[in-house]
Amino acid sequence: MVTEQERKLETIDINVNVGPQHPATHGVFRMVLTVSGERVVDVVPHIGYMHRGAEKLSENVDYRQGLIYQDRTEYLAQFNAEMCYCMAVERLAGLEPPERAQYIRIILSELNRITSHYMFIGAFATDTGVYGTAFTYAFREREYIQEIFDALTGDRMMYGYFRPGGVVWDVPADFKERVRWVCGQTRVGIDDIDRLLTTNEIFITRCRDIGVISRPDAIDYGLSGPMLRACGLPFDLRRNDPYSIYDRFEFDIPTGTHGDVYDRYLVRMEEMRQSVRIVEQALEQMPDGPIMPEKAPRRLRLPPGEVYMRTENPRGEYGIYLVSKGGEKPYRLKIRSACLSNLTALKQMIVGHYVADAVVILGSVDIVLGEVDR
Amino acid sequence: MSQLGAFFDNVWVDAFWRLLVVLGLMVFVVLALTYVERKFIGRIQMRLGPMRTGPYGVFQPIADMMKILLKEDLRPASADRLAFELAPFLAFVPVFLTLLVLPFTARWSVRVLDLGLLYFLAVSGLTVLGYIVAGWASDSKYALIGAMRTAAQLISYEVPLVLAVLALSMLAGSLNLVAIVRDQGRVPFIIWQPLGFFLFMAAAVSDLTRRPFDVAAAESEVAGGPWIEYSGIRWSILYALTEYTNMFALCVLASLIFLGGWDWPLGLKWGWPWQLVLMFGKTMTLILVIMWINATFPRVRVDQLMSFCWKLLLPLAFAQIFLNGLVLVYHWPDWTFLVTSGVTLLVAGYVVYTRLPLGAPSRIVARSAV
Amino acid sequence: MAVEEIDRGDTTTTPHPLTSLEREAERLRPVQVERPHAFYRQVLPGIVQAPADYVLALARKSSLWPMTFGLACCAIEMMSAYMSHHDLDRFGIVPWASPRQSDVMIVAGTVTKKMAPSVKLLYEQMPNPKWVIAMGSCATNGGPYTRYDRVVQGVDKLVPVDVYVPGCPPRPEALIDGLICLQDMIMRERRNIG
């Protein structure tokens, strides 16, 4: 029996709007949380605040100019995105980059994976509530690698260094020493962050057993990258569908056991170590030689055809579906965004948790809004 | 001369100039702590902190203060006007009142109350009202959630705070702060009450809503909590003034009742300059420790915050009281305080530590290369 | 009084040959400067004014709190500028989460039309005096995305911009330079802002 007084105390669920400008949304993501007290009972994600037509614009510029939209789309792992785009064009054009260019690409892509994961760690730690200290630690290490990129390409973020067929110019003389030094420094840096975060009891209790997603669900939602590997599925395109020269290197694929937020964090930490391993092996094996094929045409005209090229980016499977109907410009260029697919599972992960967990779970997806909205 | 002396002996005049001194001290402390925090956290984060405003940026807090005072004082159209405008003062006044009973040296405080400790705890508990009113009046959901969290948090953590102080006052046999400090001339109470000190500091950090207990203001969740809608002078009262004054007051209290205050070591012998140095050093150490924790720890979740208080701190506080009672009733020697309290702290720490999931990296199953 | 002798308009143009006395007087009359909120001018009259607005502008420029408003790629470089390598905190610049407590909005990235109402709303939520920095070519004029019709061609179509920082994205040094430009601007315009 409900008394009059109890009826007056009826509670309502309120909608809390997080974003598009909110410290936790890593950009301009917006989600409307329906909360009952501190529990989230429903979440409606809204994206598209940064939809700026990279696909449409790529159709209107030629193949070399289209590279700049790859940088700006995947703005935390630019080299990986450039690599995917270049390989898609190469597959259609029948170009084969020379050995040295392949090694340079692998080294830069793996270093870029490290910088991207550093960015994740910084932002994720801030989501769990660390007052910028993990962020500055991660950014210090990130800057070391970025200095190499800067010295090599002339820009800190939008490199535009790869070309269909190879790379634009050769690496400087001190490249190998600098990369070797940075590999050592990265190992130290990861250990630093390990000591700061990984074994911190509060951090563990914040991340453990939240945002769990099972393996069948992960496949069903089309998750990829560390999100998928945290569920225990050792699927990595570098191993399962080797592109470029990834089959020449020894590296481990870390997988999680629980599929929760903490596993995603650990998988990313371990991936950084494996990336360092790959970079070191690639430095050992890197031959001398040309960086562009001899017969590379000055103006790329692709034969008609369609190709879906995919690479393993820090956030998952990055795909370029390229339709050519002859000519200098792509007829259609679709960017398969790992973040977009990873975000589809957001509702299943968040509902039932606390508001504070919602922020952490969103952080563990490691979204890049440029890639989600394109 | 005697006329002048008589003038200053007047109760009202005496109270007035002492109040003025405390007010000036408070403003100075707030400005200094703002600067110290930014510098200190900057160094922890491998940055320099403010450098350009004056030599080493020492005028940074003054610039901040002048800027904030001249900012537009916005009030949301849908806010409750009276409550919105009064809430900052509701939060600030209790904090200021706590400063009145703190003896900064052996002979100098605004008032020495026999129930000083009780007065301090009672008055400082009122701060939560200001936050609740601010959060409710802002008519923003973030502010409301933040205010509800603040209410739950501050009221819960008041309990272990009071119980830890209660256990200590059993030792001293008094609630008079001067008497408590005088009791520690030989050994500061932290030696005899390590568990009590831990409880007090944990509750104090939570009382200050600092990391790891800053769920109320959680920047990445509710973007500032109750004071999200405040700007200009009201924001500075609600946030900066209240927070830093509260931090200063709690750390002064902790150094008085646990670290021996102005007495230990040799305070009474060497006179008031040494007492001031002692107080400054102890208080500053505690403040820096709080800032250090603030800079490095993640934030706990709301339910973890509550269970930490009710399931861990509260039983331990009762245990401390019980142990003190045992020692006092059976007239055991003083060192048994240290043994009982310390052993309890170590056991509790060990149990909590082992029940938490350590050895975490072993969860990763790495597939080796083919 | 020295304070009143502010810019007299365009004095470099050649005077009209048929200048009458009234016209001359008109030309030499000081330009009235709008001083909407300068309350200290009533409080601190006379000679004190010059140092007062100087000091207040000094305080304002030394404590610019930007709102954390990363929209796109430029946000990463904005974060880099806050971090230890570049450390904007040296200039007293600390990011703040709520618009109510911020002084300057750094629009770092492409503003789309879906985002435009929020940008405007956030600008309106900030208390006076407030400034806007358009960081990067996207915020300045749409940048590489300017031809796409969902993208606003520059944030200055929505809010008044004080400083434009060029680059795609601007390096952190460029952002710091933009903030120093803003500081200079605050000092230059100190008489106008109450």
Add this chain to the structure above:
Amino acid sequence: MTAPHEGPQEAPIVPPEPGTIADLFREALPDIEFVASQGPVDVMLTIDRKDVLQVLRTAKDDPQLDLKYLRCLLGVDHEEAGLEVVYQLYSFTHGHGVTLKTRLPQDDPRVASAASVWKGADWLERETAEMFGIVFEGHPNPVPLLLPDDMTDHHPLRKDNPLAQVEEWQGSRLGAAAANVGHVPAGYESIAGEGGEPEGPSGESGG
């Protein structure tokens, strides 16, 4: 700008070698006609649009195919040749992938939704729908994903929507955004309606 490609050519159909995944599909679904072509990476199968749902279900459930993973779903505008919907599938167990394609006429762009087969298809279909104007029949939540609610009058990625010359398009279009400015932003009304708590100008939520 309206015709950026001089003389668009269709790719020649190269039949895949026997033993590829195309044969597995023909084995599993003998009644359905597949047009197979060997692409640079994957085998491409073109199917009729009425068979889409059946093929996708079989591809997911058939143990020989076991294509559990929907990598990507996209649309292509082939102008007068119609719209094309492309499904990229992958199997973790067998390690093979396939590209499924289906053509829709321009005047009736409708196809069955795959959201009942893969949960991940939900957002991808919403995006394809708003970008190309393709109607996915049976989609649980057919609302725009990336575009603002008030700007769905045309489909940006279609070829009949060319990019503007610089500053040409913006002038008239900015009006819509500017009209919203200062009022409740688009999309916020729905929240205000549901919770009964309007997001005033005060809300941090606004930003």
